[in-house]
């Protein structure tokens with residue numbers, strides 16, 4: 106028995122507001138700019154928008170460092186603009202999910218200002234440690250490079266920041282912190298939002314005693330900060346005291362979550378979360394020492410990818426619901442990573458076919474619907490992302506590399522900045538993103554890769570997304586059907602069926618740049634009909650002839 110829920114049937118579209126659409130010519134995307142594009146989102150057919158942080162912030166991490174949870178960032182507009190956006194989305198039956206960033210605040214948040222001055226109840230709002238100013242409390246490293254500890258001159262003590270030094274970690278052991286978080290969640294829910302994407306929540310509970318971490322890990326100490334002893338209790342408290350009262354969706358970002366642990370976090374029988382972003386497929390192509398290893402990045406195998414995805418598809422059966430994504434604002438572009446720039450259109454359509462036919466709620470990231478690709482960065486001065494910059498600076502400081510040049514390949518493969526170049530709306534200067542000077546350079550592919558061109562071409566990636574979204578909306582088998590992997594050891598073909606009641610669909614993806622046949626011994630395709638294909642003339646039956654490079658097709662059996 107499957108419980109039907111609106112968020113299981115939804116297609117989610119993620120917006121990174123800074124890079125989406127600028128309405129006032131200051132070079133920064135903004136809320137009125139998104140309002141201008143609501144019609145566009147509706148025409149694509151998405152059901153939910155996940156909006157990355159739009160709160161007041163000094164922008165040490167593009168809004169993931171929040172100064173005031175109840176105010177809108179000046180560059181993005183006003184609360185009235187945000188309300189207009191909510192209304193315009195709701196008028197078209199599109200829901201709005203907000204980013205909830207409560208592992209940390211900005212160091213400019215009022216709570217931190219009071220905490221460093223040890224004012225009243227705020228004294229223990231963050232993770233403070235006494236000690237000498239030249240000896241951090243332990244060896245933990247920050248995601249943004251350097252130590253995870255900064256000595257605060259005002260308080261004369263160290264504070265923990267797993268991310269930038271301007272992102273101090275909140276002390277979740279303190280019930281007053283949890284009460285304040287619950288209050289701000291309720292404040293937004295009462296405004297009528299439809300859910301939260303919960304940022305970095307696997308870090309909320311730190312290990313007792315703050316022990317040193319394995320010095321060879323990245324970041325050092327992560328085994329003591331991921332999935333800490335009280336995490337389930339904290340999540341459950343948010344659910345019991347707030348979330349359970351609203352018909353909203355939650356999706357928690359949780360790096361390094363094995364599927365069995367995910368099952369404990371999901372659902373009313375668990376910690377109450379609806380969905381989790383796991384990262385197992387994000388780790389496949391990292392070097393031996395993680396994402397910022399300048400050696401060995403970029404290698405991954407389809408067999409392993411299928412094993413990971415299938416383990417989650419079947420592992421949550423009856424226990425939870427998947428969130429399916431290939432990219433977001435923290436990852437490189439999906440075509441350049443999991444597809445091929447050379448076979449850009451073909452591979453982008455294959456990736457779309459996968460995202461929209463596999464089990465779980467699909468999350469699309471802005472620009473993927475037109476097949477945007479990675480940019481080319483020639484030096485640190487061309488980058489914005491504090492994580493990439495911190496990683497390269499650490500490699501140089503540790504003597505592992507001498508200069509940016511030795512990290513160039515890695516950066517141009519994996520930097521978070523590839524996802525943050527402005528959205529390419531048309532072929533006019535700055536891709537129609539802004540009339541001013543863009544805050545971040547537009548990818549120079551825009552004369553060819555842009556929304557206007559994609560809308561005009563019936564055979565474009567965009568129209569393929571549109572077709573698949575319709576197909577999913579019209580056929581429950583793509584939402585609720587059981588997933589079964591075929592040919593697990595095939596190095597080129599990813600094929601699976603989805604079955605619901607007496608209906609079975611088959612998805613065949615030639616995930617390679619060479620033609621190959623689908624050896625369909627496992628399925629009976631005598632009555633197969635092609636529903637969607639990525640080339641103009643899909644094989645009429647899956648075994649009829651070879652699949653061309655990156656060719657994908659969906660069949661009803």
Ligand code: TEU
Nearest residue numbers: 166169206248268304305358360396435
């Ligand atoms: O990302 C969290 C994050 O960086 C880790 O979960 C992940 O382990 C890392 O990306 C591995 O490469 C969220 C936001 O999505 C990100 O943009 C923010 O910078 C970060 O939190 C801090 O708020």
